[in-house]
Structure formats: structure tokens, C-alpha cells
Amino acid sequence: MENAAVSRAAIPDSSIAGFSRRKLWNQGARCLIWASAIFTCLLLAFIIGYIFYRGVPYLSWELLTSQSSYVKKTIGILPNLLNTLYIILVAMAVVLPLGTGAAIYLTEYASNKKLVNLIEFAAEALTGIPSIIFGLAGMVLFSEMFGLKQGILAGGLTLVMMILPVIVRTTQESLKTVPNAYREGALAMGASKWHMVRTVVLPNAIDGIVTGCILSVGRIVGESAALLFTAGFGLVLNDFITALESSSATLTVALYVYASERGETSVAFAIAVILMTLTLLLNFSANMAAKKLKNV
Known part of the structure; x- marks a missing residue:
């Protein structure tokens, strides 16, 4: 326990801050990617749905x-x-x-x-x-x-x-x-x-x-x-x-x-x-x- 405490104490504050920033950037990038994917899928679904909504009623034999x-x-x-x-x-x-x-x-x-x-x-x-x-x-x-x-x-x-x-x-x-x-x-x-x-x-x-x-x-x-x-x-x-x-x-x-x-x-x-x-x-x-x- 003392060795672990000493090891954590030996890590500079700047390294801890840099690790936190990288983790925050990774989470932000992951959220942005997911948001882009969801937006693209919703946009595609809207276009397809609108076309079918307008076109299907007029389809006939x-x-x-x-x-x-x-x-x-x-x-x-x-x-x-x-x-x-x-x-x-x-x-x-x-x-x-x-x-x-x-x-x-x-x-x-x-x-x-x-x-x-x-x-x-x-x-x-x-x-x-x-x-x-x-x-x-x-x-x-x-x-x-x-x-x-x-x-x-x-x-x-x-x-x-x-x-x-x-x-x-x-x-x-x-x-x-x-x-x-x-x-x-x-x-x-x-x-x-x-x-x-x-x-x-x-x-x-x-x-x-x-x-x-x-x-x-x-x-x-x-x-x-x-x-x-x-x-x-x-x-x-x-x-x-x-x-x-x-x-x-x-x-x-x-x-x-x-x-x-x-x-x-x-x-x-x-x-x-x-x-x-x-x-x-x-x-x-x-x-x-x-x-x-x-x-x-």
C-alpha cells in the first residue's frame, strides 16, 4: 500500500492533467462520431420515408x-x-x-x-x-x-x-x-x-x-x-x-x-x-x- 501511494505521488501533476485531457478528447470524439452516424441515419430514413409517403398512394396496377x-x-x-x-x-x-x-x-x-x-x-x-x-x-x-x-x-x-x-x-x-x-x-x-x-x-x-x-x-x-x-x-x-x-x-x-x-x-x-x-x-x-x- 505504501509503495502504491509512493508511485502515485511520483507521477507529475502535468502527466495526470494530460491524461485527463486525452480522455476527455476521446470521449468527445466518440460522442461526435455517434452523433454524426445517428444524424446520417435519421436523414436517410427521413428521405426514404418521405418518398414512400408521397409515392406509395399513387402506385397502382x-x-x-x-x-x-x-x-x-x-x-x-x-x-x-x-x-x-x-x-x-x-x-x-x-x-x-x-x-x-x-x-x-x-x-x-x-x-x-x-x-x-x-x-x-x-x-x-x-x-x-x-x-x-x-x-x-x-x-x-x-x-x-x-x-x-x-x-x-x-x-x-x-x-x-x-x-x-x-x-x-x-x-x-x-x-x-x-x-x-x-x-x-x-x-x-x-x-x-x-x-x-x-x-x-x-x-x-x-x-x-x-x-x-x-x-x-x-x-x-x-x-x-x-x-x-x-x-x-x-x-x-x-x-x-x-x-x-x-x-x-x-x-x-x-x-x-x-x-x-x-x-x-x-x-x-x-x-x-x-x-x-x-x-x-x-x-x-x-x-x-x-x-x-x-x-x-
Whole structure:
């Protein structure tokens, strides 16, 4: 007891005061972090709740299964739902083999490390470019130079430019997670380079690849700025072939049209509810797919 008292007495008052100040700063920082997190969650809950409060009462089967008509004085978003599906199919059909093939080459075959680093840097830089710039570039490239009309094809190819860097980088990171011992073992057993990639590397990286693809679909669903110049504002129901080169508005573009051009804020909020639900389902599907494929 005497030794403990002597030890406490030997500690300078300045050290005790410094320890108290550090403890006070730590507690203050912890409270600030918790307050920021709670405020963010409350703000997000308020935004989601307000959108659902304004949009859910206007959701109806007629809205989802009909098209807008000035003659019948009806409003429907079936064309926009189909256009969103069409543009997902066009964009993913092009970007998936292109992006996956590029990532496989950069990770497994490319020997010039400086070139690989340059391409990776360029891909990461492209992911930060505003989507409206991609829309302007797509309009100049596909509409003016190649002569494509506004429609699903021009819009889908514009989205390919936008999400290609995302697919390449996510696929690369997934391929890099496969241990080199797997590659060396397959090659030691006499497998060719492509056979090793196809049967060893890709199956072990499929979870990350699928997750990246699903998240890219979510970005396509929520994109509007790039499609204003390329896909158009058309609200008419078209089949897939006709929609390729005719003005076709997706859900996000339709939300803009109904909110700003027509003043139908109730319909805009209903579309916002659908978009938020689709985004939630896509993110949930990405997480589930990643967990399932990791266990395979």
C-alpha cells in the first residue's frame, strides 16, 4: 500500500492533467462520431420515408401496366419499365464480355506492368467523371459520327462507356484474390494458360465478378443524365427492335419528364418508389449472390 501511494505521488501533476485531457478528447470524439452516424441515419430514413409517403398512394396496377395517353387522359409507365429492361440487356450484353475479357488479359496475360498500371489508372479516373459528360460524348460519337438515332442502342452504348471501367476494375480485383498457388498447381499439372484461367481462376473469382455486374445493373437503373442526350424522352410503348432507334425514356428519364415537364409530381414520386425498390433489390441480390457463390 505504501509503495502504491509512493508511485502515485511520483507521477507529475502535468502527466495526470494530460491524461485527463486525452480522455476527455476521446470521449468527445466518440460522442461526435455517434452523433454524426445517428444524424446520417435519421436523414436517410427521413428521405426514404418521405418518398414512400408521397409515392406509395399513387402506385397502382394501371400505372404499372399501361402507357400515357393524351386522348384517354391516362398515365402509365409500362413503356419506361420495358425501356429500362431493354437498356440493361443492351448494355450488359456488350460490357460483360468486353470488360471481363479486358480484366482477364490485364491480370493474367499482360507482361508490360507499366501499361497495366496506366490502364488501371485511366479506368479509375474514368469512374469519377460525371455521367453528363458521358452523355455528351455518347451523343457526339454515336448520334453525330455513327448516325444512330436517339434510342436504346445509343443509350446502351453510352452506358457501356460509363460502366466498362467499373466492370474491368471489379473483375481485376476479384481475379487478384485467387491465390497464385492455384495457378501454379494447375500449370504444374500440365494445364494450358487458358485452361487454367477457365477452370481454376474464373470459378474462384466468380463471386466478385457477379457482384460487380449486379451493382453495375443498379447504376444503369439509376442513370438519367447520360440518357437525356442519347436515349431520348419518348413515352410511347415500343417493341425491342423499334426501341433501339426511337426515342425511349427509361424510368429515371420519365421521372424527370413527369416532375419538370408535366408537373405530375405524384407520378414522379411513384416512379421514385419503384426505383428505390429496384435498387434495394439489386443490392440485396448482390450480397446474396456473393455469399452463395463463396460457399459453392
